[in-house]
Amino acid sequence: MTDSVAGISGMIIEKLLANPKVPRDIDGNSKIVEDLAFDSLAVMNFVMEIEDELDVSVPLDKLADIRTINDLAACLHTLKVAHA
Amino acid sequence: MTDIFAKHAGLREAYEGLTAASPRNPFEVVIERPISASVGIIEGRETLLFGTNNYLGLSQSKKAIDAAVETAETMGVGTTGSRIANGTFGLHRKLEAKLAEFFRRKHCMVFSTGYQANLGTISALVNKDDVLLLDADSHASIYDGAKLSGAQVIRFRHNDPVDLEKRLARLKDHPGAKLIVAEGIYSMTGNVAPLDKFVDIKTRYGAYLMADEAHSFGVLGDHGRGVAEMQGCEDGIDFVVGTFSKSLGTVGGYCVTDHDGVDLMRLCSRPYMFTASLPPEIIAATMAALEDMQERPELRIKLQENAARLHAGLQKVGLKTGEHVSPVVAVTLETVDQAVGFWNALLENGVYVNLSLPPATPDNRPLLRCSVMAAHSPEEIDRAVAVFGEVARHFGL
Ligand SMILES: Cc1ncc(COP(=O)(O)O)c(C=O)c1O
Numbered sequence: 087m088t089d090s091v092a093g094i095s096g097m098i099i100e101k102l103l104a105n106p107k108v109p110r111d112i113d114g115n116s117k118i119v120e121d122l123a124f125d126s127l128a129v130m131n132f133v134m135e136i137e138d139e140l141d142v143s144v145p146l147d148k149l150a151d152i153r154t155i156n157d158l159a160a161c162l163h164t165l166k167v168a169h170a
Numbered sequence: 171m172t173d174i175f176a177k178h179a180g181l182r183e184a185y186e187g188l189t190a191a192s193p194r195n196p197f198e199v200v201i202e203r204p205i206s207a208s209v210g211i212i213e214g215r216e217t218l219l220f221g222t223n224n225y226l227g228l229s230q231s232k233k234a235i236d237a238a239v240e241t242a243e244t245m246g247v248g249t250t251g252s253r254i255a256n257g258t259f260g261l262h263r264k265l266e267a268k269l270a271e272f273f274r275r276k277h278c279m280v281f282s283t284g285y286q287a288n289l290g291t292i293s294a295l296v297n298k299d300d301v302l303l304l305d306a307d308s309h310a311s312i313y314d315g316a317k318l319s320g321a322q323v324i325r326f327r328h329n330d331p332v333d334l335e336k337r338l339a340r341l342k343d344h345p346g347a348k349l350i351v352a353e354g355i356y357s358m359t360g361n362v363a364p365l366d367k368f369v370d371i372k373t374r375y376g377a378y379l380m381a382d383e384a385h386s387f388g389v390l391g392d393h394g395r396g397v398a399e400m401q402g403c404e405d406g407i408d409f410v411v412g413t414f415s416k417s418l419g420t421v422g423g424y425c426v427t428d429h430d431g432v433d434l435m436r437l438c439s440r441p442y443m444f445t446a447s448l449p450p451e452i453i454a455a456t457m458a459a460l461e462d463m464q465e466r467p468e469l470r471i472k473l474q475e476n477a478a479r480l481h482a483g484l485q486k487v488g489l490k491t492g493e494h495v496s497p498v499v500a501v502t503l504e505t506v507d508q509a510v511g512f513w514n515a516l517l518e519n520g521v522y523v524n525l526s527l528p529p530a531t532p533d534n535r536p537l538l539r540c541s542v543m544a545a546h547s548p549e550e551i552d553r554a555v556a557v558f559g560e561v562a563r564h565f566g567l
Contacts (some may be wrong), residue, residue, distance in 0.1 A: 127529040131533075143341075
């Protein structure tokens with residue numbers, strides 16, 4: 087399930103929805119800061135949760151280019167492939 | 171024309187919401203003047219100071235004051251230059267030698283602030299080919315130093331050696347140097363880092379370890395050398411960074427190490443090179459305060475007793491504090507409104523603490539950050555605890 091971008095994106099959404107404050111209608115194109123109202127610290131802390139799931143570490147500079155859930159999924163997928 | 175301030179719209183909204191709900195602006199508290207280390211005049215009233223970092227009370231050290239006055243009279247009040255140009259006086263060298271001796275290290279570099287010590291050390295030690303592993307709750311100066319360095323930055327979970335090890339293991343094929351950065355005592359929560367466990371890990375993975383002992387220098391360890399001394403792992407810490415702005419009561423920062431390579435840091439650390447050096451009277455006061463600290467180990471014992479007294483007192487009145495007994499005692503509240511109301515009530519009742527708000531706090535909760543001093547009397551601590559208790563009851567906590 088976590089070996090494709092779509093699979094990772096689905097896993098991220100599932101984790102996000104576990105937080106009751108996150109809007110129910112999010113999808114892969116939702117913007118993390120604008121649509122989910124995450125500040126920079128909340129983004130870093132959320133990424134930490136997914137890192138464990140995928141056994142990768144995301145360097146902070148990579149987060150700068152990420153806007154949507156799908157961007158994050160693509161970034162994690164690239165790191166996972168590189169690490170495998 | 172693009173409005174250059176448009177990017178601050180979100181910040182403005184948060185700021186205005188907060189200040190509208192508060193009888194006074196929490197970012198603009200003025201200590202009109204200190205009367206002693208533990209009491210200051212705020213809003214015309216004598217107020218107990220429980221929100222300074224003046225752990226040993228040395229901002230009011232007689233010895234330091236005399237040294238500053240005498241030095242200002244004989245040498246003037248500034249150097250008007252950077253360390254690598256006209257800004258190195260004999261006194262800078264003397265202070266560096268004194269600190270190296272105090273920490274039992276070969277080298278010491280002094281910076282104009284602790285903030286710059288972190289910027290200048292981190293940015294000179296690593297570059298884009300290297301990896302920094304930062305405790306997630308690191309101080310802004312560590313994050314900013316990381317940015318300035320251009321190194322890859324990986325955060326590990328706060329105070330979590332298992333998480334750190336997992337992340338180092340993932341980097342096993344990375345060819346760059348790895349530098350782990352942790353603090354001794356965390357400034358917001360008072361948590362103490364497991365530096366001894368980090369030393370074990372860094373040794374096994376061939377990484378370097380830097381400890382920022384800003385809040386633990388002069389405070390922990392039998393001689394005041396910090397958490398590393400207390401945990402008996404100084405040999406395993408490659409670089410110790412810290413500040414004079416807390417336990418020594420002046421201003422300035424340092425980095426001490428046994429690595430000879432730091433000599434060249436004086437020629438490539440931009441926050442060291444491109445700013446004016448510390449003025450002579452500050453150096454003189456800092457050296458005198460360091461001597462004061464060494465001659466009066468009882469200050470550290472008193473500080474620990476006071477920390478334990480405040481920590482236990484706040485818990486007894488039913489408030490939620492961190493588990494570590496350290497001179498930083500943070501009371502965690504649930505909502506920002508609650509914290510703002512509580513903080514105002516404390517000040518109106520003569521107790522000044524720091525209101526710390528997310529995102530500057532861990533896990534999104536507001537904190538009332540208290541710091542204890544050796545100079546507090548038991549009565550002053552009991553009085554502060556009593557006020558905390560009354561306000562908590564008033565708010566139904
Ligand atoms: C952990 C830590 N490092 C560095 C600093 C910066 O020290 P300074 O006030 O000397 O710039 C501080 C305090 O502000 C701190 O809490």
